[in-house]
Amino acid sequence: MVQSKKQRYLFLSFCLLPTFIVFCIFTVYPMLGGLYYSFFDWSGTSSVKEFIGFDNYKQLLRDSVIPKAILNDYFFVFVKVLGIMILSLFFAVALTQLRIKEAPFYRIVFFFPNIMSVVVIGILWQFIYDPNIGIVNSLLNAIGLEQWAKPWLGDMTWALPSIAIPAIWAGIGLFMLLLMGGITNISKSLYEAAEIDGASEWQQFWKITVPLIWPQIKTSIIYIVITSLNGSFVLVQVMTGGGPGNATEVLGSYLYQRAFEDFKFGYGAAIGVLILVISLLTVIILQFVLKKEKVEY
Amino acid sequence: MIRALSRLAVRIPLLIWSFIVVFPLIWMFIGAFKTNAEIFASPWALPQKFNFHNFIAAWTDYNIGSAFLNSLFVTLLGTLLCLAFSIPTAYALERLRFKGSEILLNTYLASMMIPSVLGWIPLFFLLLKLNLLDNLWALSLIYAVSHIPFTIFILISFMGNVPKELEEAATIDGMSPYGILFKIVTPLVKSGIITASILNAISFWNEYFMALILLQQESKNTLGVAMDLLKTNAQYESAWGVLFAGLCIAVIPVIIFYTIFQRYIVKGMTEGAIK
Numbered sequence: 001m002v003q004s005k006k007q008r009y010l011f012l013s014f015c016l017l018p019t020f021i022v023f024c025i026f027t028v029y030p031m032l033g034g035l036y037y038s039f040f041d042w043s044g045t046s047s048v049k050e051f052i053g054f055d056n057y058k059q060l061l062r063d064s065v066i067p068k069a070i071l072n073d074y075f076f077v078f079v080k081v082l083g084i085m086i087l088s089l090f091f092a093v094a095l096t097q098l099r100i101k102e103a104p105f106y107r108i109v110f111f112f113p114n115i116m117s118v119v120v121i122g123i124l125w126q127f128i129y130d131p132n133i134g135i136v137n138s139l140l141n142a143i144g145l146e147q148w149a150k151p152w153l154g155d156m157t158w159a160l161p162s163i164a165i166p167a168i169w170a171g172i173g174l175f176m177l178l179l180m181g182g183i184t185n186i187s188k189s190l191y192e193a194a195e196i197d198g199a200s201e202w203q204q205f206w207k208i209t210v211p212l213i214w215p216q217i218k219t220s221i222i223y224i225v226i227t228s229l230n231g232s233f234v235l236v237q238v239m240t241g242g243g244p245g246n247a248t249e250v251l252g253s254y255l256y257q258r259a260f261e262d263f264k265f266g267y268g269a270a271i272g273v274l275i276l277v278i279s280l281l282t283v284i285i286l287q288f289v290l291k292k293e294k295v296e297y
Numbered sequence: 298m299i300r301a302l303s304r305l306a307v308r309i310p311l312l313i314w315s316f317i318v319v320f321p322l323i324w325m326f327i328g329a330f331k332t333n334a335e336i337f338a339s340p341w342a343l344p345q346k347f348n349f350h351n352f353i354a355a356w357t358d359y360n361i362g363s364a365f366l367n368s369l370f371v372t373l374l375g376t377l378l379c380l381a382f383s384i385p386t387a388y389a390l391e392r393l394r395f396k397g398s399e400i401l402l403n404t405y406l407a408s409m410m411i412p413s414v415l416g417w418i419p420l421f422f423l424l425l426k427l428n429l430l431d432n433l434w435a436l437s438l439i440y441a442v443s444h445i446p447f448t449i450f451i452l453i454s455f456m457g458n459v460p461k462e463l464e465e466a467a468t469i470d471g472m473s474p475y476g477i478l479f480k481i482v483t484p485l486v487k488s489g490i491i492t493a494s495i496l497n498a499i500s501f502w503n504e505y506f507m508a509l510i511l512l513q514q515e516s517k518n519t520l521g522v523a524m525d526l527l528k529t530n531a532q533y534e535s536a537w538g539v540l541f542a543g544l545c546i547a548v549i550p551v552i553i554f555y556t557i558f559q560r561y562i563v564k565g566m567t568e569g570a571i572k
Contacts, residue, residue: 011393011474011475012389012393012395014385014475015385015386015393015478016385016386016390016401018382019382019383019385019386020401022382022445023405023442023445025423025442026420026438026439026443027408027416027442028408029419030415030416030417030419030420030423031411031415031416031419032419033416033418033420033422033423034415034416034418034419035415036419037418087314091311094307094311095311099304100304100308100311106311106315107563108556108559109315109318109319110314110315110318111559111562112318112322113318115499115503115551115552116503117502117503117504117505117521117547118503119503119521119525120503120524120544120547120548123524123525123528124325124544125321127325127328128321128324132337133337135341138339138340138341169317169318172314177562177563178566181566226410229412230412230414234506237506238505255414255417256506259417260421260510268418269418269419272414272415272416272417272418273415275414275415276412279410280410283410
């Protein structure tokens with residue numbers, strides 16, 4: 001028995017320890033380190049790290065780019081949640097409930113942008129918006145709307161929405177699949193019963209489909225919010241680098257510039273902590289807003 | 298449902314969205330065969346003739362070839378390492394109840410909520426200290442570790458379906474726990490392993506920011522970083538066709554890979570792995 005207990009511990013450590021060790025080194029340590037570094041003034045090159053307490057955070061409060069970046073982050077969150085959820089819900093319903101023969105084709109094609117690298121998407125859409133060789137302007141010219149043509153990504157007003165469009169473009173497929181999974185699991189008899197009771201298609205959608213896939217909808221929204229707050233900067237960094245001016249700056253791109261371009265690593269770390277606080281707060285608030293009794297039929 | 302909107306009417310938005318998805322890709326593909334003059338003359342026109350000049354230039358003169366191989370390396374190694382770490386841990390967390398298993402699982406899952414941006418700066422200096430910057434082995438390890446929680450999450454739901462009786466029978470037959478894990482459970486969760494690995498491989502292939510921060514020499518660049526560099530050079534040299542060709546080289550392998558294996562992704566989602 002003692003022997004077997006020892007063996008069990010050995011087996012458990014074999015299963016758990018290596019993973020736990022690398023996880024601590026490459027995930028836990030960097031995250032705690034981010035917190036720690038935010039209290040220092042450090043250019044990275046010098047060996048001197050000066051402890052400055054909350055000075056980086058005080059500077060954050062005075063930095064005029066920060067509120068702009070937070071607003072832009074929330075702009076992406078809002079537009080992506082709205083655009084991605086409406087479109088993927090529509091496509092998911094269309095592809096599962098209407099018995100369209102070529103549904104597998106759409107399912108595969110709509111997912112293509114999800115497997116593309118954000119850099120590639122960013123560069124491709126930079127071209128699409130290019131004032132000289134891009135398709136947006138040449139399309140506008142072709143249909144006689146020359147006056148609407150503009151350097152989209154160089155325009156203070158239009159740059160931000162112009163980045164949001166590829167962000168939505170790249171997001172649809174994944175959430176469509178997720179919602180399709182939910183809809184496929186709904187029992188057909190519910191719709192048949194509703195039909196007998198004389199419920200319209202629209203009522204069936206709101207009274208049966210939406211409540212029954214609410215868990216998937218909720219998961220999708222939270223997932224979009226998290227990935228948006230933590231990842232929108234990649235597209236921004238590739239497409240505009242935060243410009244023109246700071247028109248498209250988000251917290252992540254600002255962190256990258258301050259830390260890895262201006263070598264203000266302590267300040268960059270403080271921005272990282274700010275991103276963490278904002279995304280956790282947002283998710284907690286969302287959990288409350290989206291809370292809804294689980295429906296069982 | 299929604300028969301009121303006839304199927305025909307629903308096909309219109311579906312067709313429009315397919316067009317919006319596919320058209321930029323076709324445009325990119327055609328652009329890869331055009332000369333600069335042709336690109337400026339009309340963004341719509343087909344090239345005069347399809348030659349592979351741009352592809353060759355991108356592959357050799359702009360280092361996309363070596364970046365392609367580097368990406369292949371980190372993708373394969375990262376995916377394998379991630380499995381090596383995640384399979385035993387997922388098994389232990391799902392099947393061997395022990396004190397703290399819940400806490401450990403929740404720690405892994407909770408870490409998925411924390412923005413990786415927060416860790417960039419310490420990670421950079423950690424690798425600098427360990428002399429592992431600019432090292433593709435280290436980058437693969439970091440990719441693998443970053444996807445351990447997600448992979449555990451997927452594998453656990455598949456392992457839950459493996460009948461306990463099989464393990465009990467094997468124990469009675471005198472099989473060691475290691476044997477049960479690798480000879481019985483691992484083969485039975487093959488489709489979970491494939492699902493997780495496809496998703497992992499696609500994200501490692503596409504990763505950009507970690508590579509940008511942690512790699513320095515041009516010869517070590519992965520595709521994401523090399524594409525960004527190619528874009529900058531193409532702007533100076535107006536080598537637009539070459540840039541389109543580079544984009545194709547980065548995208549076509551994943552599209553083929555995905556089209557072959559897409560049923561696993563769909564399966565993973567509909568069977569409730571990502572709920």
